[in-house]
Amino acid sequence: MSRNYHSIAFTEPVLEAQDQYGSRPAIDRADRRLSSPRRPGIGAADGSGSAPNTEAAETDGLEQIKDPLGRAERDFIAGRDGFYLATVAVGGWPYVQFRGGPPGFVTVPDEHTLAWADFRGNRQYISTGNVAHDPRMSIIFMDYARRLRLKIFGVATINDVRHQGPSPSASAIPGYRAIVEREVRVEVKAFDWNCPQHITPRYTAEEVAPMLRPLRQRVDVLEAENDLLRLRVASPLADPENRPSQPQRPEDQ
Numbered sequence: 674m675s676r677n678y679h680s681i682a683f684t685e686p687v688l689e690a691q692d693q694y695g696s697r698p699a700i701d702r703a704d705r706r707l708s709s710p711r712r713p714g715i716g717a718a719d720g721s722g723s724a725p726n727t728e729a730a731e732t733d734g735l736e737q738i739k740d741p742l743g744r745a746e747r748d749f750i751a752g753r754d755g756f757y758l759a760t761v762a763v764g765g766w767p768y769v770q771f772r773g774g775p776p777g778f779v780t781v782p783d784e785h786t787l788a789w790a791d792f793r794g795n796r797q798y799i800s801t802g803n804v805a806h807d808p809r810m811s812i813i814f815m816d817y818a819r820r821l822r823l824k825i826f827g828v829a830t831i832n833d834v835r836h837q838g839p840s841p842s843a844s845a846i847p848g849y850r851a852i853v854e855r856e857v858r859v860e861v862k863a864f865d866w867n868c869p870q871h872i873t874p875r876y877t878a879e880e881v882a883p884m885l886r887p888l889r890q891r892v893d894v895l896e897a898e899n900d901l902l903r904l905r906v907a908s909p910l911a912d913p914e915n916r917p918s919q920p921q922r923p924e925d926q
Contacts, residue, residue: 760799821869
């Protein structure tokens with residue numbers, strides 16, 4: 674969990690709910706271990722003990738120290754083929770949608786930034802319109818096979834690239850048939866890893882393929898054996914093992 678996560682996610686109503694259900698003491702202990710975001714500048718967001726980045730960013734009126742994405746977060750993001758994106762409409766309604774693409778279509782240009790090529794979809798542009806009103810967004814990256822989940826708070830900037838092309842940090846993926854309309858860059862404000870509890874394992878075709886390979890090889894062998902058996906049953910004389918031996922001629926004896 675990054676240092677800023679508590680100050681963004683744990684609003685007063687959230688703290689009241691934690692009190693009501695008895696989780697507040699454990700969360701406060703975790704808050705102290707992470708050097709509470711209410712006391713910025715103490716410790717390091719990645720637990721390394723190094724001096725924190727003191728560049729501040731404004732979020733909800735709070736001056737916050739930027740939380741850098743560590744190597745584990747960057748590697749995890751680089752391997753994802755999609756994520757869930759939440760924005761808020763002018764009327765206050767939350768909107769969640771899935772953004773997908775080939776693994777690696779989300780890049781991490783630096784430890785404070787995410788970027789991706791925004792492909793043309795159903796052309797409703799709900800998330801795009803919401804970000805124009807309020808650039809804050811929440812992102813959830815999932816790895817169902819390993820039961821991992823990474824949550825990110827960030828502030829987005831959307832650039833129309835239909836005529837100029839996306840930057841190298843969010844370029845289209847070679848071989849992937851999609852029209853890139855926008856580049857989305859997100860300044861990461863905070864992040865947290867969720868526990869694996871209640872995440873049902875699911876697997877992509879690529880993840881399942883190595884597990885199925887021995888089974889498919891065995892099926893190929895069995896099918897070949899089955900074909901041979903059918904041939905023997907249908908035409909016994911066609912099988913060399915079933916052909917009657919020819920009597921020897923006198924001159925051969």
